[in-house]
Amino acid sequence: xxxxxxxxxxxxxxxxxxxxxxxxxxxxxxxxxxxxxxxxxxxxxxxxxxxxxxxxxxxxxxxxxxxxxxxxxxxxxxxxxxxxxxxxxxxx
Amino acid sequence: xxxxxxxxxxxxxxxxxxxxxxxxxxxxxxxxxxxxxxxxxxxxxxxxxxxxxxxxxxxxxxxxxxxxxxxxxxxxxxxxxxxxxxxxxxxxxxxxxxxxxxxxxxxxxxxxxxxxxxxxxxxxxxxxxxxxxxxxxxxxxxxxxxxxxxxxxxxxxxxxxxxxxxxxxxxxxxxxxxxxxxxxxxxxxxxxxxxxxxxxxxxxxxxxxxxxxxxxxxxxxxxxxxxxxxxxxxxxxxxxxxxxxxxxxxxxxxxxxxxxxxxxxxxxxxxxxxxxxxxxxxxxxxxxxxxxxxxxxxxx
Numbered sequence: 001x002x003x004x005x006x007x008x009x010x011x012x013x014x015x016x017x018x019x020x021x022x023x024x025x026x027x028x029x030x031x032x033x034x035x036x037x038x039x040x041x042x043x044x045x046x047x048x049x050x051x052x053x054x055x056x057x058x059x060x061x062x063x064x065x066x067x068x069x070x071x072x073x074x075x076x077x078x079x080x081x082x083x084x085x086x087x088x089x090x091x092x
Numbered sequence: 093x094x095x096x097x098x099x100x101x102x103x104x105x106x107x108x109x110x111x112x113x114x115x116x117x118x119x120x121x122x123x124x125x126x127x128x129x130x131x132x133x134x135x136x137x138x139x140x141x142x143x144x145x146x147x148x149x150x151x152x153x154x155x156x157x158x159x160x161x162x163x164x165x166x167x168x169x170x171x172x173x174x175x176x177x178x179x180x181x182x183x184x185x186x187x188x189x190x191x192x193x194x195x196x197x198x199x200x201x202x203x204x205x206x207x208x209x210x211x212x213x214x215x216x217x218x219x220x221x222x223x224x225x226x227x228x229x230x231x232x233x234x235x236x237x238x239x240x241x242x243x244x245x246x247x248x249x250x251x252x253x254x255x256x257x258x259x260x261x262x263x264x265x266x267x268x269x270x271x272x273x274x275x276x277x278x279x280x281x282x283x284x285x286x287x288x289x290x291x292x293x294x295x296x297x298x299x300x301x302x303x304x305x306x307x308x309x310x311x312x313x314x315x316x317x318x319x320x321x322x323x324x325x326x327x328x329x330x331x332x333x334x335x336x337x338x339x340x341x342x343x344x345x346x347x348x349x350x351x352x353x354x355x356x357x358x359x360x361x362x363x364x365x366x367x368x369x370x371x372x373x374x375x376x377x378x379x380x381x382x383x384x385x386x387x388x389x390x391x392x
Contacts, residue, residue: 005099007108015115016261017291017327022095022110029101064102071097075114078095091114 003028003064007071014091022071022078024085032061122294122332122357128264129217129243134188136172147181159191176200179234183210191216194223194246201234209235213242213252220246222267222301227274229253233282239263248306250277251295256285265295265310270302278310278336284322288313290331297335298362309369310334312341313348320346327352334359338369344380345372355382358391367391 006025014020040053071078071087078087094109130136141157143150147166150159150173157175161168164181168189176193179201191198198218201208211234220228227249231237236257244251245267252260258281265278278295281288290311297307310333313323320343329352333339339358344351358367368391373380383391 003101003104005101005106005108007095007097007099007110009095009110009112012111013113013115015259015291017259017289017329020112022097024097024099024108026099026101064104065100067100069098069100071095073095073112074093076095 001028001030009071016091018091020076020089020091022087022089024068026066026085029063029066031063034058034060123241123262123264123292124294125243125264128241128262129215130170130188130190131215134170136170136188136190138172139174147184150175178203179208179211180206182208183212184208185212185214186216188215189213189217190219192219192221194221194225194228196226197229197232198247199231201232201237207232207234209237209257211237213237213239215241217243218245218252220244220248220269222246222269223248224269224271224301227271227276233258235285248274248276251279254279254281254285254288254290255283257287258285259289259291260293261289261291263293265293265297268297268299268301268307270299270304270306272303272305274306275308276306277308277312280309280312280314281323281326282314282316284315284318286323286325288323288325289327290329291327292330294332295334296332304335307336308338309336309341310339313343313351314341315343315346320348323348323351325350327354328356329354331356332359333357333367334362336362337364338366339363340368342368342370342372342378342380344375344378345370348376348378350377352379353381353383354379356384358383358385360385360387360389 004027009022035058043050076089078089095112096109099106139150141150141152147163148161159173159177161179161184165183167185169187171189173191177199180203218230228247229250230244231252233253233255235255239260242263244265248269251265295310371380
């Protein structure tokens with residue numbers, strides 16, 4: 001699945017003194033769990049072809065690391081919150 | 093202008109933006125006669141008893157003229173209403189309108205036991221006519237009211253009363269009357285609430301009629317009808333404060349939460365006791381910062 005990211009800000013038309021919240025969202029950055037598969041082969045013994053196989057477990061892939069920059073807009077100063085995807089700013 | 097941001101996922105960079113519309117910048121300086129009330133040049137319709145229109149009517153009740161609004165969402169624009177107003181519907185708006193009446197409430201938003209919410213006053217003048225018969229209040233408290241660029245004057249008790257969700261901004265409250273032993277407040281909340289905001293107002297409680305002994309404060313939250321802890325999220329930001337026993341009552345040391353008192357300008361020597369009372373910055377999310385006298389001297 002393709003990785004996608006978005007940024008939303010609420011409220012979209014704040015008043016003086018309001019706190020606006022900017023929130024990042026990332027989709028598709030999901031870990032891939034380990035998977036099992038079968039390896040097929042042929043061994044020939046004295047002219048006799050023998051089908052052979054074994055199972056194998058492929059390693060999973062963790063989600064990629066994510067980092068979120070502090071949003072910017074002229075006239076606003078965003079600050080981090082406990083949630084690394086969320087930033088807030090006070091409308092002066 | 094959008095908010096811009098950047099996310100990095102693995103080695104992949106996403107440059108992002110989101111729309112955001114900021115409010116117009118506040119008026120430089122503080123509100124006064126030049127930027128509050130009915131804008132100059134506005135032609136007002138003079139209302140008399142018997143007039144009516146969509147959602148409103150001017151009637152005589154008990155021998156007194158009253159301007160009634162009974163339909164939710166009614167817009168009143170450019171009226172001159174020389175008597176009291178009774179709003180009996182939600183989300184009523186008055187724009188560019190002058191209302192002049194003495195009495196307990198110049199604008200009443202109740203039909204007991206029902207109280208109505210969402211009143212909006214924009215570019216209005218609310219005149220208490222310097223009434224000394226009863227301590228007048230400009231506007232009864234109703235939730236989610238918004239008062240912007242309004243001129244409130246001539247009252248003996250209070251400018252607009254505030255409740256949860258109310259905002260008073262860019263407005264001028266001044267020209268009070270003092271009838272001893274009444275007590276007055278520029279604008280107050282009395283029953284708790286969240287998201288109550290006083291933003292960039294000019295509040296002057298030095299009276300123009302009577303002695304300078306009535307004003308308790310310019311801005312206050314009181315625990316008259318609810319405990320102090322019922323206040324959570326109050327902003328007193330960027331106001332000019334002149335007069336009162338104290339300029340601001342904050343209830344911060346009484347259990348109120350998230351009361352932000354920031355960047356206000358106090359007029360030195362105008363208070364009987366001091367610029368602010370009940371301050372306890374740092375507790376319960378409360379703040380008291382950036383406040384100064386007019387000469388820039390900080391108030392801590």
